[in-house]
Amino acid sequence: MVIPLLDTRVPEAQAGQRLDRVIPALCPTISRMHARRMIDGGAVFVDGRRTGISSRLLRAGQQLTCYPLMVSRVTEEPRIVLSRDELFVVDKPAGMAVEATRSGSRGTLIHWLQTRAEGFVTHRLDAPVSGLIIVARTKPAQAACNRLFAEHAVDRQYLAAVAPPPAWEQQTLEETLDGKPALTRARVLSRAPAAALLEIRLETGRFRQIRRHLAGARVPVIGDREQSHALSASRILLHAFRLSFVWRDERIEVEAPPPGDYIGELEKVGLHAPSG
Numbered sequence: 507m508v509i510p511l512l513d514t515r516v517p518e519a520q521a522g523q524r525l526d527r528v529i530p531a532l533c534p535t536i537s538r539m540h541a542r543r544m545i546d547g548g549a550v551f552v553d554g555r556r557t558g559i560s561s562r563l564l565r566a567g568q569q570l571t572c573y574p575l576m577v578s579r580v581t582e583e584p585r586i587v588l589s590r591d592e593l594f595v596v597d598k599p600a601g602m603a604v605e606a607t608r609s610g611s612r613g614t615l616i617h618w619l620q621t622r623a624e625g626f627v628t629h630r631l632d633a634p635v636s637g638l639i640i641v642a643r644t645k646p647a648q649a650a651c652n653r654l655f656a657e658h659a660v661d662r663q664y665l666a667a668v669a670p671p672p673a674w675e676q677q678t679l680e681e682t683l684d685g686k687p688a689l690t691r692a693r694v695l696s697r698a699p700a701a702a703l704l705e706i707r708l709e710t711g712r713f714r715q716i717r718r719h720l721a722g723a724r725v726p727v728i729g730d731r732e733q734s735h736a737l738s739a740s741r742i743l744l745h746a747f748r749l750s751f752v753w754r755d756e757r758i759e760v761e762a763p764p765p766g767d768y769i770g771e772l773e774k775v776g777l778h779a780p781s782g
Contacts, residue, residue: 521566548611576609592647603633637746664706667743671702698776
């Protein structure tokens with residue numbers, strides 16, 4: 507949970523003033539220059555709505571909320587691995603959020619798409635997770651992709667390194683999540699004394715489904731900082747490596763091998779990425 511730096515109603519004394527002047531007036535630890543950076547970075551909300559206009563004039567009684575500005579340190583850009591007229595598929599680097607958070611919008615996949623003046627995301631990956639995401643080029647294409655996901659017509663496969671290794675070779679995990687049915691299929695690809703590499707197929711798309719299901723099965727994903735009993739690593743060892751679906755009568759199959767930092771962490775526990 508991100509704690510705001512400022513969360514208050516605009517007083518009468520500040521009514522009619524610019525946003526970038528009101529913030530430092532109400533929170534002296536924030537300079538006007540930093541206030542502008544926060545506004546531009548998407549970490550400032552007026553009446554619950556993100557605003558990016560420093561010159562916006564405020565009214566008395568409006569709710570002003572400012573969060574610490576978090577700028578992504580990811581230097582690697584998403585890699586386009588497949589392109590069609592109506593959509594493309596990108597390989598998202600670990601550490602890049604898909605959507606804006608309360609602490610800002612810069613450095614996200616959506617911000618990257620906006621700089622290219624194209625693209626609407628059709629599904630999500632957690633910020634720490636790397637791998638494949640389908641991006642629609644038009645709103646009708648986005649709606650068509652959404653239908654494919656709703657009909658479970660997109661085969662999504664992940665690589666997940668877990669510790670300890672499971673007693674089973676394959677398992678169907680069906681624990682209800684957030685009051686909704688959830689189905690995850692897991693299969694062991696390789697083993698080491700203290701860990702295992704799993705192939706994961708998602709049948710549903712609940713919030714952090716893979717991580718929660720594997721943690722519930724007592725085989726948490728290595729590097730999952732949400733799980734106190736998970737083996738630590740420099741990153742979470744979860745990667746969306748394969749997508750397959752039918753688009754306009756074309757069978758599309760896309761694969762992205764895990765990146766170097768993932769492979770390096772695998773080798774530390776005696777595992778190796780699949781060759782294909």
